[in-house]
Amino acid sequence: MQKLLIYWVCGASLLATGCSSIKEASNAIPDALNKLPLIHRPDIQQGNVVSQETINKLKPGMSKSQVSYLLGTPMLVDVFHQDRWDYFYSMKKGSDQRQQERVALHFTDDRLTRIEGDYAPQPGSDELKPVASEEVIITVPDYTGDRKGIFSRALESVGINSDE
Secondary structure, X not given: OHHHHHHHHHHXXXXXXXXXXXXXXXXXXHHHHHOOOOXXXXXXXXXXXXXXXXXXXXXXXXXXXXXXXHHOOOOEEOOOOOOEEEEEEEEEOOOOOOEEEEEEEEEEXXXXXXXXXXXXXXXXXXXXXXXXXXXXXXXXXXXXXXXXXXXXXXXXXXXOOOOO
């Protein structure tokens, strides 16, 4: 009877340790698959694209429609706080870490008053800097070839002349 009890205890302990090693192995398999170089991982982009250049274009006193034109529709507009717009942007390239930015805009009487979050307007960005652009003119000559259609040209290539 004691031998049977010892066998049961040994078997149960082996089974219990086996379960924990199976759990560790099941966690190791996805990690190993993520490190394989030949597996395609698409770029995942979510939210509004928020950059320092667009934040620099924001000026105090802008209306909600002007801000919406620059940054797009906000990701989150709280029902209880209509004068706060939240913009979130998240980007995960392949197997890299996810990058995330957040900007909260506060309005008073439908005019922009405050900007919070990962970006802030940089000093000296009040004036717009002109960008020198060189105008390129390309002339395209008129088509002077024959006005035959694709069917007529196909018949001629076979050797059949089409009379019009």
